[in-house]
Amino acid sequence: MIAITPAVPRPVRKKNRNRHRGPVRALRTILPAVAIGMAVAIVGQGVIRAMEVKSAPPAAAAPLRMDNPRFTGTLKDGRAFLITATSATRDLNNTDQVFLKNPQLTRGYGSDRPTHVVSKDGAYQEEKGSLLLTGDVKIDNGQGYQFASQKALVDTRTGDLVGGAAVEGAGPNNRAIRADSYSVSDKGDRVVFKGRVRTRLTPQQ
DSSP states (O other), rough: OOOOOOOOOOOOOHHHHHHHHHHHHHHHHHHHHHHHHHHHHHHHHHHHHHHHHHSSOOOOOOOEEEOOOOOEEEETSSSSSEEESSEEEEEEEEEEEEEEOOOOOEETTTTOOEEEESSSSSEETTTEEEEEEEEEEEEESSOOOOOEEEEEEETTTOEEEEOOOOEEEEEEEGEEEEESEEEEEEEGGGEESSOEEEEEEEEOO
C-alpha cells in the first residue's frame, strides 16, 4: 500500500517581502504628491485665464449707421428744412452728433424758392442746431446765384450760413465773384463777401 503525503507549502521568504515594501512605500508617497501638484496646476491655469479675461479691454462698440437718412425741422422764420444724405453714422463720443456722407440741405423745403446746399461730408448736431458741411460745398440760393467753397456752417434754427473758407460764385448778368469768406442770411436774399473780394462782370452779347 502506497501512502500519500500531502504537500507542505513552501514558506514565503521574508527576504522577498522586504524587497517589495520599499517601492510600495515610495509609490504611496509619490502618488499623493503628484495628484496635489496636478490639482495646483489646474487651479493656477484657471486663475491665470480669469485674470487675462478680466484685464482684457472691452471690445469697442460699433457705431450706429443708417442709410438714406432724413432730418426735418422748422427754421425761425417758419420755413421747413430737410437734410438728406447717403448715410449717417452716430458719433460714439457725442450722441447728439451724426456724421453724414454726401449731405444735402434744402432750406424752405416745399416752398416756391428753396435754397440748396450740398457737400461731400457733414456733421449734424440736432440739439445744437448746427450743420457743418465740408468738401466741395455748393450753394444755390434759389435766385440765380451759385457758389462753391470747401466749408460752410449752417444754423438750422435761423437758416443763416457762414462760410469760413474761400468762395467762388457766379450770378445773373454773367457776374463772377471771389472772396476769402462769405455769409448768407435773410432767406438767401443777403449774401456778404469778405476779404480780397473780386468781382468780374462780363457784358452780354
